[in-house]
Amino acid sequence: MGLFKQDVRCNRILNECKVMSTYNELTDIDIRNKNILIREDLNVPIKNNKIINDARIKAAIPTISYALSKGANVGIISHLGRPIEGKFDSKQSLKIVAERLSEILNKKVFFEEQPLDTKSPEYKNKLTLFENTRFLVGEKSGDEKLAKKIIKNCDVFVMDAFGASHRKHTSTYTVSKYVPVCCGGLLLMNEIKNIEKVLKNPSKPVLAIIGGSKVSTKLNILKKLTEKVDTIILGGGIANTFLLSSNLPIGKSLAEKNMVSDVKEILRLAKKNDVLIPLPKDVMCQSLTGIRNKNVNEVQKEDYIKDIGSKTSIIYEKLIEEAATILWNGPVGVFEDALFENGTKNIARSIGNTKALTIAGGGDTISAIEKFISMEKLDYVSTGGGAFLEFLEGKKLPGIEIIKKL
Ligand code: ADP
Ligand code: MG
Numbered sequence: 001m002g003l004f005k006q007d008v009r010c011n012r013i014l015n016e017c018k019v020m021s022t023y024n025e026l027t028d029i030d031i032r033n034k035n036i037l038i039r040e041d042l043n044v045p046i047k048n049n050k051i052i053n054d055a056r057i058k059a060a061i062p063t064i065s066y067a068l069s070k071g072a073n074v075g076i077i078s079h080l081g082r083p084i085e086g087k088f089d090s091k092q093s094l095k096i097v098a099e100r101l102s103e104i105l106n107k108k109v110f111f112e113e114q115p116l117d118t119k120s121p122e123y124k125n126k127l128t129l130f131e132n133t134r135f136l137v138g139e140k141s142g143d144e145k146l147a148k149k150i151i152k153n154c155d156v157f158v159m160d161a162f163g164a165s166h167r168k169h170t171s172t173y174t175v176s177k178y179v180p181v182c183c184g185g186l187l188l189m190n191e192i193k194n195i196e197k198v199l200k201n202p203s204k205p206v207l208a209i210i211g212g213s214k215v216s217t218k219l220n221i222l223k224k225l226t227e228k229v230d231t232i233i234l235g236g237g238i239a240n241t242f243l244l245s246s247n248l249p250i251g252k253s254l255a256e257k258n259m260v261s262d263v264k265e266i267l268r269l270a271k272k273n274d275v276l277i278p279l280p281k282d283v284m285c286q287s288l289t290g291i292r293n294k295n296v297n298e299v300q301k302e303d304y305i306k307d308i309g310s311k312t313s314i315i316y317e318k319l320i321e322e323a324a325t326i327l328w329n330g331p332v333g334v335f336e337d338a339l340f341e342n343g344t345k346n347i348a349r350s351i352g353n354t355k356a357l358t359i360a361g362g363g364d365t366i367s368a369i370e371k372f373i374s375m376e377k378l379d380y381v382s383t384g385g386g387a388f389l390e391f392l393e394g395k396k397l398p399g400i401e402i403i404k405k406l
Contacts (some may be wrong), residue, residue: 021405022404023184023189023192023404023405024181024182024184024403024404024405025184025189025403026067026156026158026184026186026189027066029181031067031070031071031155031156032071033071033072033073034072034073035075035154036075036156036158037075037150037151037154037156037157037158037175037179038060038063038064038074038075038076038158038160038185039076039157039158039160039164039171039172039175039399040060040063040064040076040077040078040160040185040187041078041079041160041161041163041383042056042060042076042078042094043079043080043081043164044056044057044080044097046081046096050096051096051097054104055366055383057097057100057104058104059187059383060076060101060160063158063160063185063186064076064127065105066186067158068107068126068127072156073126074126074128075121075123075128075154076101076127076128076129076130077116077121077129077130077133077150077171078097078129078132078133078161079132079133079134079164079169079171080093080094080132080134081132081134085134085135085136085138085139085140086136087135088115089135092132092134092135093131093132094111094130094131095113098111098129101129105127107127108127110125110126110127110129111129111131112128112129112130115131115136116130116131116133116136116149117137117138117146120149120150121154123153133170133171138170139169139171140167140169141170142168142170142174143174144174144177146174147175147177147178150171150175151175151179155181156179156180156181156182156183157182157183158183158184158185159172159184159185159188159399159400159402159403160185160186160188161188161399162187162188162191162192162382162388163383163384163385163387164399165188165384165387165391165398165399165400166384166386166387166390166395166398166399167399168398172398172399173398173399173402176402182402182403184400184403188400188403191384192400194379194380194382195359195382195388195391197359198327198392199228199392202228202324202325202357203324203325203356203357204324204325205323205324205325206228206229206230206324206326207229207230207231207233207320207322207323207325208228208231208232208233208326208327208328209316209320209326209327209328209329209332209347210225210233210235210329211235211236211238211329211330211331211332212235212329212330212331212362212364212365213254214237215237215238215241215256215259216256216259217386217389218389219238219241219259219262219263219266220389220393221329221392221393222266223262223265223266223269224392224393224394225327226266226269226270226272226275227269227273229275230274230275230276230323231275231276231277231278232270232277233277233278234280235280235308235330235331235333235343235344236254236330236331236332236333237254237255237256238330239279239280239308239332240253240254240255240305241255241256241257242267242277242279243305244257244260244263245260245263245264248296248299249297249299249301250299250303251285251299251300251301251302251303251304251305252301252302252304253299253303253305254304254305278315280296280308280309281296281309281311281315282296282308282309282310282311282312283299283305283308283309283312284305284307284308284309284333284340284342285299285300285303285304285305286304286339287300287302287303287304288302291306291339293309295309306334306337306339306340307332307334307340307341307342307343307344308343310342313342313343313346316346316347316350317346320347320350320351320354321354324356324357325357325358326358327359327392328351328358328361328365329360329361329362329389331365331368332347335364335368335372344368344372345372348368348371349373351373351377351378352373352377352378358378358379358380359378359381359382360378360381360382361382361385362385362389363385369381387399
């Protein structure tokens with residue numbers, strides 16, 4: 001009887017989920033013998049002709065394997081690096097990615113070198129990776145003619161490149177206008193569901209940790225977070241800009257002076273919404289005379305703030321321990337240098353040990369997580385940097401809008 005009750009409940013929840021789902025998902029579509037084109041983000045770092053981190057290829061595997069297992073003819077498109085449109089550059093060719101993909105899948109991946117503006121995709125090889133979309137003239141401007149060429153012969157377009165979903169490019173957006181069915185792949189849906197978990201009804205208290213060097217882009221997310229979280233802790237260039245706006249000396253440190261009024265607005269919103277933003281009490285400073293942990297009011301003209309200080313680190317650890325949901329973007333110091341890694345290392349370790357729901361995103365944040373703990377220690381690590389922040393901000397991302405149900 002108990003089992004029966006549970007079944008009824010499960011079915012009801014499943015039905016509710018189906019009704020509530022606002023997205024077209026690959027897993028809801030019959031793709032047997034269909035030509036499907038998957039937009040992945042296979043933009044991996046390459047040095048001396050070697051892929052130095054294949055995490056993005058691995059993240060794409062569930063969608064590709066799923067499509068193959070359902071009997072679809074699969075084509076994959078992606079960008080790589082920042083080549084000049086219309087100009088082939090062997091250093092930014094996806095050929096090396098096709099080889100790695102083939103190794104991981106243990107399956108032949110046909111690599112199509114012919115650019116898609118001269119030869120529309122063919123699906124006869126079962127699994128094909130097409131050359132870098134950023135070699136194509138019109139990719140970045142969302143060109144309609146190019147879109148028609150790319151999407152020719154395609155029955156279903158699968159958007160799976162979360163990391164590129166904030167771009168209104170031909171391969172992430174315009175193609176959707178010319179294909180009968182457009183849906184989200186497994187990776188993209190997973191990203192959306194995990195980030196929404198933090199945005200909608202998270203367990204409280206909710207803590208956000210925002211650091212890094214991209215000050216102006218991250219001030220937007222801070223504004224949004226003052227509506228969503230209980231506490232925000234800061235590091236990196238962002239913390240310096242906050243210190244500056246509180247009339248504290250920051251010497252030669254990275255900061256954005258023209259953002260002081262935005263910071264004041266964030267502090268005003270935080271106060272209004274009862275959000276705690278404890279500024280660092282001390283910082284690690286570097287100057288020609290050496291490195292010193294200083295209280296924030298002792299920073300000198302010639303100092304560069306490179307990390308949070310030891311007292312601040314203890315306060316931040318405590319806040320991490322007390323939180324039930326934690327969102328992390330941006331290292332709190334120049335963690336690449338062992339002299340300034342402590343703040344970020346302590347944050348990573350505390351996050352790795354907490355029972356809270358933990359989610360992080362950002363290229364350098366991921367490097368820090370891999371350096372000091374491991375990705376498995378968190379509940380979810382997003383593959384997106386800019387897209388992760390923009391989605392959190394509540395912006396409409398072009399690559400996600402195209403998979404929304406009408
Ligand atoms: P993410 O890629 O995770 O979004 P960002 O790109 O915004 O993060 O910032 C990461 C960079 O910020 C790192 O290279 C780190 O060295 C730098 N950084 C952190 N703190 C400071 C600081 N106090 N001064 C200068 N650079 C900093
Ligand atoms: Mg970065």
